[in-house]
Amino acid sequence: xxxxxxxxxxxxxxxxxxxRMRIISENIANSDSTAQTPGGDPFRRKIATxxxxxxxxxxxxxxxxxxxxxxPSDFITKYExxxxxxxxxxxxxxxxxNPLVEMNDMREAQRSYEANVNVIxxxxxxxxxxxxxxxx
Amino acid sequence: MPISEIxxxxxxxxxxxxxxERQQVLAENVSNANTPxxxxxxxxxxxxxRPPPAAALTVARTSPAHLAGSTxxxxxxxxxRGGSFEIRPAGNGVSxxxxxxxxxxxxxxxxxxxxxxxxxxxxxxxALGKR
Numbered sequence: 001x002x003x004x005x006x007x008x009x010x011x012x013x014x015x016x017x018x019x020r021m022r023i024i025s026e027n028i029a030n031s032d033s034t035a036q037t038p039g040g041d042p043f044r045r046k047i048a049t050x051x052x053x054x055x056x057x058x059x060x061x062x063x064x065x066x067x068x069x070x071x072p073s074d075f076i077t078k079y080e081x082x083x084x085x086x087x088x089x090x091x092x093x094x095x096x097x098n099p100l101v102e103m104n105d106m107r108e109a110q111r112s113y114e115a116n117v118n119v120i121x122x123x124x125x126x127x128x129x130x131x132x133x134x135x136x
Numbered sequence: 137m138p139i140s141e142i143x144x145x146x147x148x149x150x151x152x153x154x155x156x157e158r159q160q161v162l163a164e165n166v167s168n169a170n171t172p173x174x175x176x177x178x179x180x181x182x183x184x185x186r187p188p189p190a191a192a193l194t195v196a197r198t199s200p201a202h203l204a205g206s207t208x209x210x211x212x213x214x215x216x217r218g219g220s221f222e223i224r225p226a227g228n229g230v231s232x233x234x235x236x237x238x239x240x241x242x243x244x245x246x247x248x249x250x251x252x253x254x255x256x257x258x259x260x261x262x263a264l265g266k267r
Contacts, residue, residue: 013167
């Protein structure tokens, strides 16, 4: 039944957005994770990627979380000589995470998730209408 | 004559199939709203006067004496690669607002089709006098 397919496709969207939310929460949680050794690299920001794939069993294009990439941008350095992770000059490398960017990504993930939930709701109502024909 | 062969019912059935198919295409668009280089698709508008060609399934016959069993497979609706309102830098052209409107319209039109179907059944029941 095609409606079951629609729901499965929207569910793949839910899964992908939930996975993206996980990556974002990792970034936010680790926004202060510096290195354990002096001069070492801190936590590097992760980026979720999406790929469109053809689900053979479903015969439809679903979405899946692609490989998780890391953000190659420079770390933020902060002068903090007393910090255990400070290098010889007293600079500490902090993760390349901008809370503003993460918050916006989170909003986008939330909106996309809601859109997929809406599709599931609409499809369910359509199935209900079909079943209502029986009551006629 | 089976009920599904009566013109109004067969037409409404095709219409409902079209809505099902469209719902699937729209679900694909929404789930891929963040996929790079994804362009949204839609079905070509429904036209009851030109029914889509049904993929006819015929049984292979090795002898002319065999029965020619034939059945109509699922109808194939034309997929329309419509232009999108905007294409974001990542190459994605899905506008969630647009898709939500389409999903809502699809749902309402489907509801109209099922309501008409119900009415049609009611007419037959009236004719049978089993009310």
